[in-house]
Amino acid sequence: MRTVILASLLIFVFFSVGFMWTSEVTAQQPCLQTASIHCTTAPTSVTNEGNMQQPCLQTASSNEGENLPPSSTLTVAVCSSYSYKAANGTTVVLGDIQNNNNFPISGVKVGVTFEDLNNNVLEYKTGTTLLQVVEPNSMAPFSISSTNASSSITQVAVNLAGFSPASAEDQALTIQSSSLQLSDNLILAGILKNGGTATAANTNLYLITYDAFQRVVGIDTTTIPNISAGNTVNFTITSIPSSRAKTFQIIAESDNYQSLPTNVTNIIAALPVMVSSTNVTNPSGSPYSTIPVDAPVKISSNLNYLLDSVQPYVYYVQVKKFGGEVEFIGNTTGVFLGGNDQDHTESVSWTPDTAGSYYIETYVWDSNGVPISSSGTKINIALVK
Numbered sequence: 001m002r003t004v005i006l007a008s009l010l011i012f013v014f015f016s017v018g019f020m021w022t023s024e025v026t027a028q029q030p031c032l033q034t035a036s037i038h039c040t041t042a043p044t045s046v047t048n049e050g051n052m053q054q055p056c057l058q059t060a061s062s063n064e065g066e067n068l069p070p071s072s073t074l075t076v077a078v079c080s081s082y083s084y085k086a087a088n089g090t091t092v093v094l095g096d097i098q099n100n101n102n103f104p105i106s107g108v109k110v111g112v113t114f115e116d117l118n119n120n121v122l123e124y125k126t127g128t129t130l131l132q133v134v135e136p137n138s139m140a141p142f143s144i145s146s147t148n149a150s151s152s153i154t155q156v157a158v159n160l161a162g163f164s165p166a167s168a169e170d171q172a173l174t175i176q177s178s179s180l181q182l183s184d185n186l187i188l189a190g191i192l193k194n195g196g197t198a199t200a201a202n203t204n205l206y207l208i209t210y211d212a213f214q215r216v217v218g219i220d221t222t223t224i225p226n227i228s229a230g231n232t233v234n235f236t237i238t239s240i241p242s243s244r245a246k247t248f249q250i251i252a253e254s255d256n257y258q259s260l261p262t263n264v265t266n267i268i269a270a271l272p273v274m275v276s277s278t279n280v281t282n283p284s285g286s287p288y289s290t291i292p293v294d295a296p297v298k299i300s301s302n303l304n305y306l307l308d309s310v311q312p313y314v315y316y317v318q319v320k321k322f323g324g325e326v327e328f329i330g331n332t333t334g335v336f337l338g339g340n341d342q343d344h345t346e347s348v349s350w351t352p353d354t355a356g357s358y359y360i361e362t363y364v365w366d367s368n369g370v371p372i373s374s375s376g377t378k379i380n381i382a383l384v385k
Contacts, residue, residue: 075100076163078110079139082215083156089149093156094216096141099134106133106166112144113157122153126161130206130219131253133169138261141208143219172196173203173252173259176232180248182306183270184374186220186241191234192252192259194227200254201226207237207264208251211244212342218242227254243276243304246342269306273313273336273364273373277302280360280379283349293352299330300347301362303373308338312367315346322357333367357381 081095093112099105107128114123127144134140146153178190188207194200202225209218220239227233248264278301281287291297299317312335319328330348352358358381364373 076105076108076160078158078160080213080215081156081158082211082217086145089151091146091150091153091156093144093158094141094219095158096139096216097129097134097160098139099136102136104133104135104166104168105163108134108140108142108163109161110142110144111159111161112146113159114146114148114150114153115155115157116152117154119155122150123148130204130221131251131258133166133253133258134163135168135171135258141206141216141219169253169256169258170196171260172257173200173254175205175250175252175259175262177266178250178262178264179266179268180264181268181270182241182245184240186237186239186245188220188237188248188250188264189234190250191232192224192227193232194229194254194257196257197229198256199226199228200224200257203227203252203254203257205235205237205250205252207239208249209242209245210247210249211242212246212340214247217244241274243274245274245306267306271371271373272306272311274304274306275301275362275364275373275375276304278360278362278379280381291352293355295351297350297352298347299350299360299362300345303334303344303346303364305336305338305342305344307336310338311336311372313372314365314367315348316363316365317348317350318361318363319350319352319358320361322359327352327354327358 077098077100079096079098081093083091083093086092091114095110097108097110109126109128111124111126113121114125115121123146125144125147127142129140129142131140172195174193174195176191176193178188181187192203192205202223205222205224207220208216209220211217218239218241220237222235222237224233224235248267249261250264251261252259278299279287281298281300282291283296283298285298288297301315303313303315305311312333314331314333316329316331318326320326328350330350332346332348334344334346336342336344360379360381361375363371363375366372
């Protein structure tokens with residue numbers, strides 16, 4: 001009997017061909033809330049792909065948090081959060097808090113409880129919002145990582161741990177223009193102006209990435225030491241894009257000034273389809289522990305489309321021997337309609353008939369044979385007699 005054994009998973013990324021996307025960022029939905037100030041959310045599971053935490057439903061007023069004002073008429077909410085396993089094994093929790101008061105707040109503390117599958121607390125950690133001051137009726141992102149790289153962390157719970165009233169910051173910083181190039185790297189370039197009367201010291205610019213559900217799925221930053229009054233500076237932020245990226249927003253804050261949140265509307269998507277989560281299973285979708293030769297194999301990938309226009313596509317699967325010889329090429333076709341139709345799962349069947357060592361590559365091209373995605377996940381497969 002000959003068998004196929006699934007081996008390791010490697011990711012290779014290649015990009016080409018340009019597409020222009022100019023679209024307003026969808027407004028972030030407000031948090032669900034009541035009249036209290038303390039908010040905790042039920043634990044949610046953590047996977048390598050990430051998981052959404054539902055908008056928090058605030059509970060009765062509580063004194064558990066640090067520096068929480070006593071009045072139950074104040075409202076600050078922890079909104080939907082997103083958690084995932086980082087490459088170093090730590091668990092990262094991203095999200096927003098919303099200030100529903102009619103005054104600014106600062107010193108906002110967010111607590112994250114990291115738990116195992118049986119709800120045992122493995123770690124509790126507090127962090128702050130990226131913005132020092134959160135203006136009235138506005139939102140601020142946070143990013144908190146577990147200290148321990150523990151595979152036992154399978155779920156998280158997020159709570160508001162404290163905040164204080166603050167003085168308003170002069171919104172004298174203006175993001176005059178920006179463009180974002182999206183390919184194997186995410187590159188944001190723009191111009192920032194200090195319209196204030198004093199030097200803007202220690203200015204942090206935050207690029208916030210949202211998915212289709214308006215969850216924060218990425219935060220990148222750069223720092224400009226000083227911007228003289230009335231001057232402008234060029235800035236660049238470079239990072240690896242999230243496969244869930246859909247919309248982007250920038251905000252800047254210095255020690256003494258802040259900008260309004262600015263939607264990124266000039267986006268050049270070099271490859272508008274992102275391929276992720278390639279799986280090899282039997283025809284019913286169950287994973288193989290060993291695959292007999294001459295048994296059908298289902299190769300599936302998740303496709304995420306970044307644009308709002310109609311886009312026909314061809315999903316290709318290529319199976320190669322380790323020496324580079326092509327063993328199999330299969331494809332299936334589809335159409336992204338834009339709008340809400342931007343996430344597809346496609347699959348191709350392959351029946352191995354020869355023992356040996358192989359690997360699988362996935363691609364997405366348009367109907368004219370032009371690549372519109374990177375090479376997707378590359379999976380090594382060994383066929384054994």
